Amino acid sequence: MADAAADGWLVEQGIGEERALFYRDGNVMAARLRWPGGLEPGAVVEGLLVSRTRGSTRGHAVFPNGEEALVDKLPRHASEGARMRFAVTRAAMGEAHRIKLAQVRPTQEPERPAPALTAILPGARTIFAFAHGDWENISDLAFEGTVSFSGGSLHFAPTPAMVMVDVDGHLPPRDLALAAVEPIARAITLLGMGGMIGIDFPTLEAKADRKTVDIALEAALADFDHERTAMNGFGFVQIVARFERPSILHLFQHDRAGAAVRLLLRRAETLTGPGRIELAAHPAVMARLSEDWLGKLRQRTGKELSMRPDATLALDAPHAQLIPR
Known part of the structure; x- marks a missing residue:
């Protein structure tokens, strides 16, 4: 498992995916996800x-x-x-x-495959598995697209034009906007977001209040390379950042079954102990289990596999367990 005290980028080489988490003082600060196979930047x-x-x-x-x-x-x-x-x-x-x-x-350059995350992320190290729960927190956020914080919540929705972030809650508008700043900045980095991001804060009529939120947002996003508009009279802020590949939010929201089947394979691969591995998931998820991926899972674990489609399981709740022989 990952060293919780390690700083920097750590990468898991999963089946059908590469995951990366950036740790600082043992805390997850940012994440990246790569699904190889399509046209990717650098190829x-x-x-x-x-x-x-x-x-x-x-x-x-x-x-x-x-x-x-x-x-x-x-x-x-x-x-x-x-x-x-x-x-x-x-x-x-x-x-x-x-x-x-x-x-x-x-281009006149010779053909080459897309680079792995270890080649893209500075100082990245490959490990077998992250600390328990670290990636699960990211996947839950990407599946749900919602973040709760004291006094309110955020909803992230990819649209053709931009990712929209809706701020909602019961606090007074100024307090709600300020309380939302840190959770917004954290979610943007945890989901590897880029491109156009629109944040719909509550309407703040006082220019001084809007300026206060702008300053707080600037500080919270200090490590995120971007350009940003000042909050307008309707509480809207637009962020523009480099966008070469889908964010974790885009991947999970657009292909929920594809995200779930990769989670299932990763959970199965990290099981330890005797017995065969039972894979249980919604039929739409099970349908995405290719023979190539199942073969890699058998090779990596050295275990027999059995499949149990279960329509009562949520799409984002696949399950892997060891069954005694």
Whole structure:
């Protein structure tokens, strides 16, 4: 298990995923999640230019895995039907009713896979498993999209335009806004969020009160690289940050079964003791258990597996346990 006193990035290499937690003084301060397999930033992949906009440097490409991407910075000589190498600059983003395609640009660099989290995160170290509960707290937050704090709550909702953060509670508006600042900043870093983030604070009529919240938010987000608007008269603040890959919130909210099956596999892999492993989950989760992943689980644990679909289990509540032979 992880050393609770360790500082810096620690990475778990799960089945179908990589997880990372940043520790400071034994506390989890930030998190990252990678689901390999698609077009990811840092990869250089050969693809087919299937179309380009007349008189523009933009186009549309398709890749051997079937994934499509938007192309930018096309040279004049690039014609439809050409096979080219592309550098991935942004991964695809799942949204409520559509997939926002990955973004790529032509390159002469040799093909290469996307980097692992250990290559992206400075000083990252690979471990077998985090301390119990550390990742579970992150996954619960990502599944629910809600945070409770003294006097109120937050609701995080990915939309096509931005992630909206709704602040609600029973405190007076100024007190509620100030109480929400630290939980908002913590959730943003724990969920690895970026892009456009809109925060709907309660309306504060006094300019001095809005300024007080702005100052508090600036301090809370001091370690988060971003730009931010001042709170307007309706209590709205907009944050803009670099966004190359889906946040943990995006991954869990758009593909709940995919997130749950990876949690199930990780729980199974960390079981210790004799017996076979029973995997129990909602049928929609069980349907995502590929033979490749099950084979890796058998290889890593050296144990027999049995499956128990259970429609009474919540989608986000898969269960793994050891069954005596």
